Amino acid sequence: MGALSKSPWIIHYDGSSCNGCDIEVLAALMPRFDLERFGVINTGNPKHADILLLTGSINEQNKSVVKNIYDQMPHPKVVVAVGICATSGGIFRECYNVQGGADKVVPVDFYVPGCAVRPEALIDAAVAAVALLDKKRDAMKAGKA
Amino acid sequence: MSGRTIIPFGPQHPVLPEPIHLDLVVEDEKVIEAIPRIGFIHRGLERLVEKKDFIDFVYVAERICGICSFIHGMTYCLAVEEVMKIEVPARAQYLRIVWSELSRIHSHLLWLGLTADAFGFESLFMQSWRLRELILDIIEETTGGRVIFGSAKVGGVRRDISAEKMQEIVKKLRSYQKEMDDIGKVFLGDLTVQHRLRGVGVLSTASAKALGAVGPMLRASGVSSDIRMMGYSSYGTLDFAPIVEQDADCYARCKVRIRELDQSVGLIESAASKMIDGPIDVKVTGTPNGEFFARSEQPRGEVIYYAKGNGTKFLQRMRVRTPTFANITPLLETLKGCQLADVPVIVLTIDPCISCAER
């Protein structure tokens, strides 16, 4: 376990969600669920972040924003699609301005189901993301990525 | 030096849980003008009425916004019920009030937390959200969901709350009221908090009216307007009055919301005492034919649903005017002339819900 996995920093961006998943992301960081006990800290700066939490689906307007945030994050990084909107477009799938899930523009490592997601599921995702961060870092060290 | 600079604010910004973009034209530290750009979350769900039938669309309406989801679903139902001339049973109407007010309490607590975060009072942020979890527990016990309730439906509600449960809820809320008071005291009494809120972002009564502000934003500017007073869904049988403040600054908006917490607890209590046994829904037959504007009061202000049916199971047109959308123009007005450091607080005092505004 390295420094990275002991305290992974997350950044959260809301694609075109209904807000339900966003407030659950925040709720997961609050005293009741307290994601911070795993060292997870919420940051607003992509350059500090290791895990990108994306809620909501992708549309024409936010495509470049999501891509931009992802590109600015340092390697290794993990992307988590939060909620069914970020997974596939969910209930809004058939809307004219919804192009689909987060994987339309960035490579997604974990999909967290739910509409809205439950904070417990987010904690699961964070724990899984930490393990993957370690793996990616080791691969980088070994010169494989 | 008094050159003008443009500072971009958003769409991804630490104080914003949701994306909105403002170009702030500043002269030194003073904001001269704010130019908004919205549309990052536009989904186009009004057109979805063509693909989902009028019964199913309740679920979509609930997901216009995850914070006031129940009221969105309910107002859509109000519109369709009026078109179809459906009489909703009394018990269902009071249950709708209970869930609406629970939404209001959790939304206001959420807002208080985010505002505390915006002026850098981290522990107050955490305390407000801790309290909000207790309200979410009640919501989860009665509906099964934490943010999306799924309990509104055309013709009534989907779930019932037993009399004992209702008493328990009222008792719980009464005990949380003390904690809400404690938080309220810090917001309204703390000297540093007052420094950040008093006299900041003033919106005069005249401009609030002229620019069409709604909800707490309007009431904090001294206008007594609350759509609940129109008496939809049995609100007319309850005894209450709009909460109005005169100072028209961020502090007044904060005070309106804190006082509304108390009011909502009171409303739930009186709705509980008026609830009589009976059915919670009626059978819906036929299809909507005709049109109607339904209005209701959300935590953020007035929401309007327009529904037009043409006798098929798909509505012909559905339109939503959400409170945040109405409050963006007043927001731009209040931003003029403020200090750059006050921008996050002012933006938050309209309680922006961008996913509502852009649908």
Ligand code: SF4
């Ligand atoms: S998954 Fe559901 S709750 Fe989450 S953003 Fe989408 S519609 Fe809202």
